[in-house]
Amino acid sequence: MTVPRIRILDTTLRDGSHAIAHRLTPENVRHVAAALDGAGAWAIAVGHGDGLGARSVQYGFGLHSDEELIAAAGGVVSRARIATGLLPGIGTRRDLESVYEAGARICRVSTLCTEVDIGLQHLRLARELGMEPYSHVTMPHLLGPREFAEAAKLVADAGSECVYIVDTAGTLIGQPCFWFCLFFEN
């Protein structure tokens, strides 16, 4: 029996920033990123909780730009890769190019599963830049396994290397989860 390889992508420095109104400082980031790198995290997500371009009245301006925070993380890690998040409609290709310059090497494009086509241009750009493009696809219950698999195929064809099934509504327990897994295997 082969042991599956598990990679940890830690989101403390991205998702965690919601709890403090996106007021992470470069110093906070250096401290946490260095510890995560030392603990063997494969990748570290860094930035505004709502992703690139989210510094706004709507989502909170926070204290520092994603570029500053990503550069701070990149400066202290020796092995871990730095990841950024992009919600199409909020973040844009310009934002992605800018954080690539700052050192981000994984791009997770997040959309509702019914709207994956709005993120294809960002997945393609991430690939062109030499980043690893991933899709973070939410609310799978809106579609069900078969249509979700079709949406996953669309992002995979655009270059996405990994499709997360992100159960943001908390519906995939028991049998629905089984069906999703089955459709993915096939």
Next chain:
Amino acid sequence: MNLITCGAQATVPIVAAVSSVASVAYAETVSTVASRSAGPGTRQNIDEFTFATARSLETVDGAVRGKSIIILNPAEPPLVIRNTVYVQTLGGDPDKAEQAIRAAVDEVSRYVLGYRLASEPQFRDELVTVFVEVEGAGDYLPAYAGNLDIMTSAAVRVAELDTKEPAMA
């Protein structure tokens, strides 16, 4: 001739209204549209919507910086397009701003019949927040597709202004 995005059609008049009575440091819009009313063109070029709408906010006299966000909402039944407009001012009188906003809404609603305030304008410190929605006429496209109707209505209005002749009823 090109018409700017539906989000800009609905929000630039509000920013312009505020800027007529106060200095505008920053303008931001959040447009929420029904998934079903966003066609493949918008979906494959969502950044272009964002860029064009933000740039149009910056064309308003005195608006220094613009930002635009678009959200596609798949809720059923579909929702009418809703726009939140944030205007960061430098000083200015809230009463005058409110008058100017209401006048702008009246003006736009003359050529976009379903254009209206979704709630009262809000004033906090120097941040003005305005919610506008656009219900479509429901002639051919469904009523929730106000984002499409506003384009048609704006095109008719531009044509009228261009020809200086009233459109046929």
